[in-house]
Amino acid sequence: MRVILTESIDSLGMIGTEVEVAKGYARNYLLPQRKAVLATASNRAVLAQQKAKLDLQIAKEKAVAEEMARKLVGVSVTIPAKVSDADRLYGSVGVREIVDALAKKDINVEKRMVLLSEPIKTLGTFEVPIRIYTDVEPVITVEVVAE
Secondary structure (H helix, E strand, O other): OEEEEOOOEOOOEOOOOEEEOOHHHHHHHHOOOOOEEEOOHHHHHHHHHOHHHHHHHHHHHHHHHHHHHHHHOOOEEEEEEOEOOOOEEEEEEOHHHHHHHHHHOOOOOOHHHEOOOOOEEEOEEEEEEEOOEOOEOOEEEEEEEEO
């Protein structure tokens, strides 16, 4: 089913884009939440009229994202963890711990923004990208130390 997004959705696309989605996803989530409208000729015409407004909104969102990215560049967080004799962590350091460590530095990010491919299970220093916007992904340094 073809729909036009009325707000940006990370997994689908930017506001104002026309995308193909599953019928159930459109009927049960996107349309009732007003995150999208059906891609009809009349809705396309309305979208064309609102194009300038949408471009301005996208530019504002991107400017805010780039400002946040500047705050994140060079940020380093240290996370203490319990380790065994072989310097292996008893648990692991996941997205939640990284978000909490950033929150202690007054940097608020959502869990879905942290692009950690798999939990960290050893001591050391790791580079973790944070996706703030579609093309804006600053990298932070996470250092896992023994508690």
